[in-house]
Each structure stands twice: as C-alpha cells, then as structure tokens.
Amino acid sequence: MSSTTQEPSPETGDAPGLPARRLAAVVIDEVLRARVALDETLERLLPASGLDAADAALARAIAITAFRRLGTIRQALDERLDRGSPRHSGLFEPILTAAAAQILFLDVPDHAAVDLAIRQLHEDPRSARYTALGNALLRRLARERETVLREAQADPFRDVPEWLADSWSSAYGDEAARAIALSHREEPPLDISVQSDAAGWAEKLDGILLPTGSVRLRGRQSITALPGFSEGQWWVQDAAAALPVRLISPAPGERIADLCAAPGGKTAQLAAAGAQVTALDRSAPRLKRLKANLDRLGLEARIVTADAATWTDEPFDAVLLDAPCSATGTIRRHPDVAWTKTEEDRDRLGALQARLLDAAAALVAPGGRLVYCTCSLEPQEGESQVEAFLERHPQFRRSPVSAHEIGDLAAGIDAHGDLRTLPHQLPGETPRLSGWAGFYASRLIRL
Template sequence: MAILDQAGRRPIDDAPGLPARRLAAGLIDEVLRARTALDETYERMSPAFGLDAADAALARAIAITAFRRLGTIQHAINTRLERGSPRNSGPFEPILVAAAAQILFLDVPDHAAVDLAIRHLHEDGRSARYAALGNALLRRLAREREAILGETADPFADTPPWLAESWRAAYGEEVAAAIAASHAEEPPLDLTVKSDPAGWAEKLGGIVLPTGSVRLRERQPVPGLPGFTEGEWWVQDAAAALPARLLAPKPGERIADLCAAPGGKTAQLAAAGANVTAVDRSAPRLRRLRANLERLGLTAEIVATDAATWQAEPFDAVLLDAPCSATGTIRRHPDAAWTKTPEDRDRLVALQARLLNAAARLTKPGGRLVYCTCSLEPEEGERRIEAFLGANPDFARAPVRPEDIGGLGEAIDAAGDLRSLPHQLRGETARLSGWTGFYASRLIRL
C-alpha cells in the first residue's frame, strides 16, 4: 500500500523498514555534505521521521556503520561502477552507501536491504532513472561480499589519507596502523562512578579498569541500568576521565572547568568536593550539563560565555578541555574522520592558543592548569604546550606519573604528558579493549 505525500504529487511507499532507511540515507548525505556531526544531525532530523525506537536505532546503526567502514564501502561501489557514480542522480549515492553498509557489515537480510534501497531510489525522479543500475550493483555486492571483505588487509582502508599520513608522521607506521585498525571495532561503554567501582561493576556486569572506570561487558540501554536514576554514575570514556583526575581536585578548592559541557569532567570535580565554575559558550550544551548535574545530585556555578574572553578572580586550579578536531574519538564517532580536514585542525589550533592563554590568566600563582584535547594530532597537543611553555616562563610541567593513571605508563609520553592512544588498554576481547585518544598536560603556575 502507498500513500500520497503532503503535496499529493507522488505515492510514498510505506513498506516496513523503509522509513528507517530514508533517515539513514538522509543522515549520511547531510553529514557528508554539510560536514556536521552525526549525533547532532540525528537529533535534528530524526523527529520529522516519526520512527519508533527500534527503527530509529536501526537508522542510526546503519549510518554509524557506513561511516565506520566508509572507505571500504566507497571502494566496493566505485570499482564496480564502470562509468563511476552517475551525475545529477540526487540521493543515489547515500542510498547505495546505506544499503552497502547493511549488506557488507550488518545482520540484515540481503533481499531486504536491496529491495528497500530500490524502493527508496524510486521516490526521487533523479535517482529513479538509475534504479536498475543500483539494483544490479547491490546484488553484486551481496554475491561478492566475502571477496570484498577479503580484498585488502590495508589497516588504513577506512581512514582518510590525510589522517593516515598525520598518524604515520607522529607515531610511526606500526602504531598508526594499530590506531586505524582499532577504529573498526564497536566502542565499549565506560562509566565513572561516585564510589565503590567494584560494587557497581558487579551490579552492572562490568569490569573495573586500572584507572577506576567501570567498563560494561554488554551494551545496554543506559537509562534502565541500576543506579542511573539515583545518579550514582555517569557515562564517560575511561580516557576522558583522566584529565580531571590529573588535576587532583581537593574539597573546597575553587576550580574552573572551561569548555565544560556536557559536564562529565564538571561532575568529577564537583563529586570530589570542589567549588566548580563550569564555563561554556553553548546554551544548548549547558542545558545538558545542568540536567546531568541535577540527575547526579551535584552542583556547580554555570556561566554561559566565551571562555577565551571571560574574566574572573584566579582559581586554585583550571581545567581546559579545548575544542579540537576530535580525531581521538573516531572509534566512538566515526563520522569525525570524514567531516574534518587539515584546515579545520589548523583553525582550531589558533582557538586553542587563545583559550590556553585565557586559562593561564585564570590560574593563580601556585595553582594547577590541565590542558587537554581528544585529538591525536600533535598540533593540538604536544606542539601547543611546547609553544605555550616557550612563551610563558611562569608555567612549568608537573609530569604525569604512572600511579596517577592506574599504572598505565604506556599512556605517558617522553615529556611527561598524557597521550592515550585508541589501541592501548588491552582487554579480554577487541570490543572490550581500547579507549579514546587523549592528550593532557599538567602545568603549575610558579
């Protein structure tokens, strides 16, 4: 059965599963075209589709898988289109990418992925002209799936060339390849608990990591887990929890958390008893921070302003989690690999420099300053701190010690800074291994 669209112009196919594929292809198209984050795009687009929870989750899973394996998918499609992708074909490419993600990497019957993609192609006059081409291509992908997945052992197959080159230069071929390979795995779910990590690990079916975070063995809907409503823990990648621990907050200290939203680090500082001022320029993100603190039963002063220009009485300690290219989060947010460019990185470096100078002004003599980014790029980490220390002789490093981070000395670089890499922190399985790529430097104002 089909219904007409609101303008009464074209029948809309209401086949089961097709609305989810419409959203998945729309997300892929919008993220790549506008270079926006998948999570934000999903939050903005999904309400208009009116999907139930299962279909919404399927659409998101298709899009995430497409970005996680986009290099492999595009290679498989492009090498099987003799004349390349047709021009002026509307949504032809994102529809095929979404279908290929299902055929090659998801537990979706081939016939369903192909049939729904062809129905979707027919909904737009530009792509409908190439429905037969799309049908033949997708059926070929299904027939040749094993050959496609075994075509290459290149660990950089799903990494944009500029990132592969950057990681080779920074870490060497072997480590760069390990980083790229780790991004193929679904990420684990880590929690920061207020107290008793071992007890909560037992209750939630998890394991306690050396750093004190709890890692769940199985992914489950977070709001339904014990302790969520009571505010006993919050979701936070194990590496993302380290910068606040490096700051070593003490009860009663005045601490500024700059670029604070959505508030995981703010919660850590507040839970330690510090008097926290959380600063962020994004009002929507600060609303999430307030909601998170309310659920957790924690308090902080919240300031909606640009941290680069904010002025206040100097603090005992300052934490700056600076905006960055987020290449350390690719395993959790695979779209980041395909929406960022070297130019984005270089633009962010200038912003990081301004924010770091502002953080320095807010640190009182004898106070502590931790600068961090979730980036693998040295321009946003090691080189930023070297430039800062060269221009600010009143600051010096307080080197990170293995005991500060659960004995994980492999995550400390030669200068004494934190440098976690996605392939570190080996666990029982590939999915239970790894963490976000983070850089953090702990400084003291002399």
Template sequence: MPASEQANATPSDAPGLPARRLAASVVDEVLRARVSLDETLERLLPAAGLEPADAALARAIAITAFRRLGTIQHAIDERLDRGSPRNSGPFEPILTAAAAQILFLDVPDHAAVDIAIRQLHEDPRSARYVALGNALLRRLAREREAVLAEAQADPFRDVPEWLAESWSAAYGEEAARAIALSHREEPPLDISVKADAAGWAQKLDGVLLPTGSIRLRSRQSITDLPGFADGAWWVQDAAAALPVRLIAPAPGERIADICAAPGGKTAQLAAAGASVTALDRSAPRLKRLKANLARLGLEAEIVTADATTWKAEPFDAVLLDAPCSATGTIRRHPDVAWTKSEEDRDRLGALQARLLDGAAALVKPGGRLVYCTCSLEPQEGEAQVEAFLARHPQFHRSPVSAHEIGDLAVAIDARGDIRTLPPQLPGETPRLSGWAGFYASRLIRL
C-alpha cells in the first residue's frame, strides 16, 4: 500500500504522527509519480484532517526532504550495508522524512525517531524492518555533524547530475556551485504593489529592492498582512516581475499575456493601465487568475485557448511566459530538481518554439514581444530566442538597459537579455538574498 493511502488522521494517533504520516506520503507520491509537491500536498491535505500547525509541519518536512534529498539519500545509503530492503512498502519515504527532521529541522531527535518507528509499524511490509530503521535513524542523529560537514564540502550533493553538468556548462563551475548552494537556503518572499512601493515596504517591514519589488522580512501568514484583503499587493518573485518592465506597458495599450495563469504578470500589466487579454489553456488555472484579479480590483479579458493556434487582432505587445522545466524555481520548489529530467526539458523546448511562433503572429508592426521562462537551462531561453530570430527575420532583439531593471547590470547578459541567477541580489541575510533563475528577451517586430 503506497504511503499516500496512510495519510489520514485517526482519533488514536499519537501527537505529531498525522503530520509526519502526511509528509512521508507526499515524499513517496512525488518521487513515484514525478508530480508537483504543492499539488500533491493540496490534494492530500483535506483528507488528512490536520490542524494548521500540523499542516505547516508536514509541509516543512516534505520541502526540507526535497531541498536536501541528495544529502539524505547519501547518508542513508552509506549506512545500509545491503541497500534499502526490497518490498518494504513505505520504509524509504518514512526514513527520508525522519532524516530531514533529524538533520535539518528543529525537531527533537527522539520525537522524529519514535514517530517514524510508529509509522513503520503501520504497514506489514515496513514493520519487518523496524529494528533496521530504528538503528539507522539513531545513528544519523549521533553522526549528524559529520553528515552535514561532508555535505557542505560538496555543493552538488543535492543536485541531480544532469543539472550540475548543465549549469557548469552554461555558467562555469564556480557559478554552478553558487547556484547549488543558494538552493539550500529558505527562499525569500517578494511582493509587487499597485502603488507606493516605498510606503508599503515601511508598513510591512520589507526591503524595497532596486527593481521595485518588496522583500518581506516577516514570516507571518500572507493573508494576515496589511493590504492583502484590500488588494494592495500580490506575491511575486522579484525576478518574475522583470519581464513586464521590458514591456513597459502604457495606459490603454492592448497587451496579450500568453500562458498567463496564475496572473502575477497580468496584474502588473493591468495595474499599469493596459487593456490586457490573459490567455491560458487551463480553465482551472484561469479560475485562480480571475480570483486573484478580483481581490486586487483589476480587470482583464480572460480567454481559455491553445496559444499555439489562437488568433486575434494584433496587439501592441505580447508577453509569453512559456511552460518550462522551472529549474530557476528550485529554491522555492525543491521537488522540481527531482521530478524533471533532460527529456522534459527537450520536450518542453518543442512546445516553447511553437508558442513563440504563435505569439509572433499576434504582434503588430512596431510592437514588442517579450519571451521569458523561469528556467536556468539555456535550451529553454537563449537558444530558443536565437532559433526564433533565425525563423522570423521580421523581428530583432531590443537589448535591455541596466536602468530598466534597477541598475542591476549583473542580470543582463552579453546579448542584452535578462539572465538572473539565484546567487545574485545579496541581502541582509541568506534568506533575504538571491532570487529565482529567470530568462527574458525583448523582441521588436519591424
């Protein structure tokens, strides 16, 4: 029986057991089915019946397990002389979740071990290995400092080999190591505001970034913060807010936001006074976009369609945030590193090319086309634009100037495109430093 089938709480559960049970179930399902951690947690959480504090603990355990999965797996494998036992049911995900607590979270060792043992007893297949699991976890607790020191000496320990090779080839080994290390840190939380960024930074005890985004120091619940209910701002990574700066929307301009959900860039465009058409093929995701715009008091025409074939009167500007491997978001979504592959990247590359071709047909003469992805892979960014320009000689690149993005010249490559890397943008603390890996290029139609 998969661990996901054991996630529900029962009245006789020991304190803390339902949260750990859910965390192990999420780890198990994400690794087996190669699905999103957030989507899996959202689907399993209602039936788990957890209080908010336990739900937060389950999420923290699961995210930490994926953020440091390479270290955890290496530490466990080194201490299993014969490898993980076969036909052991949820043995591996339970130990992975427990190891995440022992090595990286502020959880008493005895609590992590004792509850993991209870979990192992719940399935006949893993119950046969209770003694092995108990010994292994207690050994990890004793040898924690050695495990962490060994991992610190190897920045690529928590990075799949194909990604380490890709980043080293694209940016050099030193930069690739810095990317890998930055992904070990808790991510910052940024917001975009409709107006008065300096005022809201002060009200929310945030840092006003050079690009105009606000980075929150607080870990308080987003919905409890001033201005959320009033629709004054929305959550959006600072790097993800840059492509709209390249559009430079003017009031009244007709602008299409392609692959728009969940709507952060749509909100930016609408807040600037543009007449926005937000297009996505996913009706459920557009429903979320519509709800976000309603909270913000902003409007856009919402269209459910396939952007590769959709036709409309040409726009003043088109923004295409294409589906991608999302490797630039690994710091916030560490499961991406373990659920995506080179094959996924290449498959998505073909879709990106078709979307670019479709977007080109929607740009009027003299109009702007901004292509962007939240990927660190050049195949999904720089290479796509070069291939597009070869196919479409009626377009040319419009290089980005540093003053357009807060004088952050470090985020502009030799071609004049935006290429943000996670170690950029130093801040007050490691948590308040860095941003997502993003690529954006501005193209003008002749």
C-alpha cells in the first residue's frame, strides 16, 4: 500500500477527491446525530458544496456504502482501537467510517482513502490530535481487509441493529431473517413502471420484464438520459411498491383517493388506468414534485394539501392509504433507515397509522375498496394494524389477494391472503438484479 500524497487541485487548492470525502463525512455525522434521512441530508448539503457531478456521486456512494455496512465498519474499527474511540474528537469517527467504507467495500486505492482521511483529520481542530491514531488504524484495516470481510460474511446480522434482527426472526423465522439481512448488503435493483407496452420498453432499455409487469433495468445509466423518460413513458418505482395499486384494480372513471400520496408513483399508476384520482399529502413541497412528475407523464390528478387524518370528502369508490411507517422494507435502497429508526419510532408511528386507517375508512363508499399498505417489515405496522382495524370496523372484511394478481408470485401472499413481500424474494440473474422492497398491503371491502 502506497502513502503517496496527492497533488492539490489547482482550482480549489484541495487534493483531488478531498471535497467529496469531506461531504461524505459530514453527511454521515449529521445523519447519525440528527437521525435525518440520508437523501434529505444530501439534498440539503449538496447545492452549497460546489461539487461537480462526479464528486457528488462519489460522496453519495461513500455515504450509502458506509450505512449499508455500518455494523461491519464499526466492529472492525472498534476491535482495532485498544481504548475505544476518543471522546470529544470532532469528526474523527465519521471520517474514519467514510475511509473504512472505501477501504473495505469501494474500488478506491488504499493510499487515497488513507491520505485523504488524514488530511480531513488535520483540518478538524478536535480531530487533529488523533491524526497518528487514525493513520495507524486505517493502514491496519487495509492490511487486514480480507479477515474483516471473511468474518463479516460469516455473520449475516452484523450490519443489522439487534432490535431489527430480533423483530425479523420473530416474524419470519431465523432463516428468512438471515436472508433479509444478507439481501440488504447488495446494491438495489432499479425498477420502472410503464404507461404501456412493458415488454417493448424492457427490450428498448435492456431491462427484464418482471412477472408483475414492472421492468427491471440491468444497467446503471443516468435515468433522465434514458429513452422514454423525457417523453413521459415511464417512471421509477420499486416492483413491490407497484403492487398495492394492482390490488385496487382501478377502472376508468372511478373516483379513487390516494392518501399520503407523495412522491406519486401510485398516483401515476391510478391516473394511467383512467381513474379520477385525488392525490393528498400534508407536504406541499412533496406534492409539488408529484405534480411535476405527473406533468412529465402527461397525467392528471386532483392534488390536495391536507392532513389525511382529518380530511373529509364525498365517499370514494376506492381509497389507497400508503401510511407513514418505519420504512424498514426499504433498507436495501435506504440503508440509513436501519440506523436512524428505533423501536420507539415504530410504536409511535403505529398510533398514527391507526388514526389514518380510521379516517380512510370513512372515505370509502359502500361496496368500495380500501387498500392499506406500508413499506415496513414490522408486523406492528402491517398485519397487527389490519387485525385491530377489523375489530374496530366490523363493516369491513378482507378481500384476499390471489397469486395471479401479483404475477403468480404466491410467496408474496401471507396466510390471511394479504400481500407480504420480503427483500430476498424474486430471484434474478445476479444478486443485484434479485429481490424487491419489503411491503405489506391488505385489501378491505366495505360491506
């Protein structure tokens, strides 16, 4: 491993790649301290960073990788710190976490990862005194990389907080829980929903037509540069996230409410089917993005900024409630979720989900459908919510999902006839092209 020092960039005075590493360390620190979403933090910090597209992509890759393998990284660093991480050390931990992500999991020369981390430690007044410690630690980590990776591979739950590992084992069994944990280590696939001719778009985009009708892209190209994007022929949407609308089975002209609608993938599905859609969300900025997406797609919906827990209207033929949740089913795409959400968050959100379900029920016309869904793997936010709802609302009953509604993927249906997808399901050509988000959905009929 070389310790060659990189020459400063003539434009900025920085070594090449240093600004990207600075941003990655700051993002890691802010996400963990404030427990704010990684995407939200990047969206806030990137504009002021001055990074070009390549450096912005590098900063994002480092941060995402750090959270995807945070358990492995933390254990590897802790085991090599005789006295533990120094206290009151500023950005010491996030800088080393970002560097470890590069050394262990990214295609970055060891000397670049180490040298640029040391520069960052020098820059931070509270970390500067620990520069020698950081240098020795990262160099040792690079020497012992294969040992770290071998030990991590033998422990599927190393990158999962204990409460989540226990929850998944209790809900789905140890074998499935291990498979879920391992699937979260893989880069997620990118799926799209198309307005029409899914097979044709799969061929045009070098994609895979999934049994559910979604198209999975093999490549990693810029989405906005792909054929059909600017023409509004398709939109990005995880294959599992597209299933709840299939349970609605929207018909042309039906009045359908999409509650908690942003970012709008399900709204687009409903509108593309010809339904008269009311898209409601309490966040005006998120609805602005929803409207922009609908405009690109040439689709229309009535857009309402309101709290779904208190909003009222005339009864609808169908109501879709994609309730706020812990989002643990999206950890593969948003690995920070595993480290920013807690059991307390899950339980607090459970009370909100119950209120939203009660409000949604009041909007369903007699004989109408209510589909409740969450992108959570936690039964407290899915199965348990529906059981409690049915006790409170005897005028509703389940309408079980049939396998042919979801591409004959019977593994995605639980014993009650509800949709329950798990991240390790849906095998594909490669690990990256396999799996989908963890989703729960129940279809309920008002008698």
